[in-house]
Amino acid sequence: MNAEEHLNSLLSLAGENELVEFKEAKKQFDFNKLGQYFSALSNEANLSNLPHAWLVFGVENKHNVVGTEYIASLARRNDLKREIAEKTTNRLTFINIHEVAHPQGRVLLFEIPAAPQGIPTAWNGHYFGRDGESLGPLNIEEIERIRTQNKAYDWSAAIVNGATLDDLDSTAIEQAKISYAKKNPKQADNLQHWDTKTFLNKAKLTINGAITRTAILLLGKPESSHWINPASTTITWILKDKDGIEKDYEHFSCPLLLSVNDIFNKVRNLKYRYMIEGTLFPEEVDQYDPY
Incomplete structure (x- = not known):
């Protein structure tokens, strides 16, 4: 995958949705909030029958690139993958963290895997989801919809x-x-x-x-x-x-x-x-x- 081309395709979207979230995160970002977004985007990807969702750092809500200094080194990005895995269901973590040198600043693309069939992704034991652009608890209907996926497939x-x-x-x-x-x-x-x-x-x-x-x-x-x-x-x-x-x-x-x-x-x-x-x-x- 060409990360730069994919960033441009995300920036061309009309706005954020259940599968794409933009954050400025110019220097830091709350780790617990990051985990909640991981859970939410992973579950929404599953419900949309897509392989992954995206969390983008270094971009404001209006799709203007502002750049980010978050986890600047490769070693720190690998550490973050491990830290996320320690608090998610079945040690799920980022597929990859893509770094893009955009003319307006550095951008990070967090590629988040869809929750496995039948297993909603939890963060610290809690399931998160999205209603449009909003982050919140995954509702019971969506939890059950994911949990019953394996029952429908032999x-x-x-x-x-x-x-x-x-x-x-x-x-x-x-x-x-x-x-x-x-x-x-x-x-x-x-x-x-x-x-x-x-x-x-x-x-x-x-x-x-x-x-x-x-x-x-x-x-x-x-x-x-x-x-x-x-x-x-x-x-x-x-x-x-x-x-x-x-x-x-x-x-x-x-x-x-x-x-x-x-x-x-x-x-x-x-x-x-x-x-x-x-x-x-x-x-x-x-x-x-x-x-």
Whole structure:
């Protein structure tokens, strides 16, 4: 991003709004107020379905550049990122702090990330928002609108564009049919007459024949895991000694429907023996229950 060009585009706006705030901040700016603006602009970006919002220092409300001496060094700007993260939800902080040498003075562009889906951004435990140019508490309707975002989105049910039945493992599909028949005994006879596409639709692993992320995770070939990047399809088994030192490990990937059994077989279920009062014969129990 060209910071100078972006500054010019912000200066060309008719005025401040929920996503853009201008401040003179010629020398200093109250840290707590800065955090409140961070929370407010982050939440408003989320509600507007935009990736970020902007806080601009060195510009007055009428869009005249006056310059700022606030956090002049790169080291101080990095410190500010850390200080903001220490008081926000999930340590959210500025994406970047852009410095622009404008002819009328130095300008800082604080690039503020949108609140994550389902998680409003708080500052010191309080949620802030904006009504036009005004800073204030985020109202309850907006808080709930952000919080319910994850409920409306099922990551696992998303369609994997470009994936086909060729990306699925035939052995895993057959195992899925066996499990489906056990779970739905009334459909066992019909299952014999279904082709693979029909079965996967019935099992809700595909949607109208389209491959979902769930289908890739449970039934995908190992080389098909790239379809759901950057999510990881790997489960790692690690063996450690009594001192916590790693002695062995193994990675397991798609199809997870089959891999979970391989992982289970790697778990060492040791026998524990203990004496019960009144007998010389020890009782034996497994370290883990078999379920």
